[in-house]
Amino acid sequence: MNSYQNLSMSEQKAEYGAVRARFEAFKSRGLKLNIARGVPSKEQLDLSQRVLTDLTAPEDYFADGVDTRSYGLSDGLPCAKAFFAELASAPAExxxxxxxxxxxxxxxxxxxxxxFGIGGCEPLVKQGRLKWICVVPGYDRHFAICEQMGIEMVTVPMLADGPDMDAVEELVRDPQVKGIWCTPKYSNPDGTTYSDAVVRRMAGLKPAARDFRVYWDNAYCIHDVYGEGDRLAPIYPLAVEQGNPDLVLQFMSTSKISFPGAGVACLIAGPNDARDIRRLLAVQTICPDKTNQLRHVRYFRNAAFLKEHMKKHAEIVRPKFDAVLNALDAGLGGQDYVRWSRPKGGYFICLWVMPGTARRVVELAAEGGVTLTDAGATWPLHRDPDDSVIRIAPTRPEVAEIAAAAELLCVAVRLAALEKLMGQ
Ligand SMILES: Cc1ncc(COP(=O)(O)O)c(C=O)c1O
Structure with a gap:
């Protein structure tokens, strides 16, 4: 193992000089790259252009006995429900x-x-102190929802096969705990997929609060990049089997399948929650954009077709993941103060740098022309207690740009580590 900690002061100084020189050389290249957010590349968006162009005649827009261009069906088009139901192994209703x-x-x-409350319980706003379980590292926008609504966030660590379920089971004994955010497949940012055992335990939770729900954000449900990818057990049948039909609220969208700006999203609830949500939704909207729902169903047809389509995405994304991983292997391999994830899919690679240096790494990368997700973003309230997690989102730029960005990142990681050790 190669470790900066084991170097003598003078060796550290010499190494610092060499790494600083490499950093300055990068700076002079005038890079201007952004690997901060999970956004598909133009090439990926182009894969689905026909979604927008296949349906042209007025009669193309008739489906399920309705003219999708008109009002009605506030909870969505039946064929679109069936489409997502197949993906989630849940009933279309x-x-x-x-x-x-x-x-x-x-x-x-x-x-x-x-x-309004859920499951017949009092509205949360009337219940005083509220808590939410946040698996860390996690998705910043989940945490931002809790923050905006004044909900206290309690962290649980992500383990190799999903959240620490002992900790989750303990926390849900508290009736003030009302939810947990989960991204069960290729979790944002670390790429973990929950094991069958974790999904089963999650689906079998016995929370003290009747209005506790598992918020199952399956954003990357079929986003395999390497081969067949990871397998995720469908949670709905496991929840039903364990007497918890209404425990889980599942979410999915075609944002990273077709278009983030013009895709289709869904919520899959238990039978009682779905009924209650429908009732409330009917007041909120007369109908969603059913024409877009239909365009998507006509183009993507079913889960089998979708799987084939996602292989085309994988062809585009894989060289980008490879570029990051190769650069990390070459630039940081053997350095024992740093590690990174090797996900089989999703949108992110996660890097754990020397504790106390993530902010500095992001700052140095920005100085060198590479914008990264803010350090701390993967933790509630932007507070990464170890200041060590960095999220890399390599899908949008060109492969060569990503390779350059990742190379600079490695130099920034080394420089920040040396600065810390040398007390600068
Ligand atoms: C875990 C996760 N959930 C949800 C989203 C956003 O989904 P949507 O575009 O459907 O709002 C993202 C986007 O990056 C994400 O990473």
Whole structure:
């Protein structure tokens, strides 16, 4: 193992000089790259262009006995419900199909629970102190919802096969704990996929609060990049089997399948929650954009077709993941103060740098022309207690750009580590 900690002061100084020189050389290249957010590349967006162009004649827009261009069906088009139901192994009658954003549906789900309650319970706003379980590292926008609504966030560590379920089971004994955010497949940012055992335990939770729900954000449900990818057990059948049909609220969208700005999202609830949500939704909207729902179903057809389509995405994304991983292997391999994830899919690679240096690494990378996700973003309230997690989102730029960005990142990681050790 090669470790900066084992170097003498003078060796550290010499190494610092060499790494600083490499950093300055990068700076002079005038890079201007952004690997901060999980956004598909133009090439990926182009894969689905026909979604927007295949349906042209007025009669193309008739489906399920309705003219999708008109009002009606506030919870979505039946064929779109069936489409998502197949993906989730859940009944179509539990599916509510909405607009383009699953995050929007998550926000609404929490907001509805705040205002109207869920499962016949008091609205959360009337219940005083509220807590939410946040698996860390996690998705910043989940945490932002809790932050905006004044919900206290309690962290649980992500282990190799999913959240620490001993900790989750302990926490849900507290009736003030009302939810948990989960990204069960290729979790954002570390790429972990929950094992069958973790999914089963999650589906079998016995929370003290009747209005506790598992918020199952399956944003990367079929986003395999390497081979067959990871397998995720469908949670709905496991929840039903363990007497918890209404425990889980699932979310999915086609944001990273077709278009983040013009896709289709859905919420899949248990039978009682779905009924209650439908009732509230009917007041909120007369209908979502059913024409877009239909365009998507006509183009993507079913899970089998979708799987083939996602292979085309994988062809584009894989060289980008490879570029990052190769650069990390070459630039940081053997350095024992740093490690990184090797996910089989999703949108992110996660890097754990020397504790106390993540902010500095992000700052140095920015100085060198590479924008990274803010350090701390993967923790509630932007507070990474170890200041060590960095999220890399390599999908949008060209392969050569990503390779250059990752190479600079490695130099920044080394420089920040040396600065820390030398007390600078
Ligand atoms: C875990 C996770 N959930 C949700 C979203 C956003 O989904 P949508 O575009 O459907 O709102 C993202 C986007 O990066 C994500 O990473």
């Amino acid at each position: 539990n599916v509510i199909v909405g607009g383009n954003s699953s995050l929007n549906m998550m926000y609404d789900a929490v907001m509805r629970t705040m205002l």
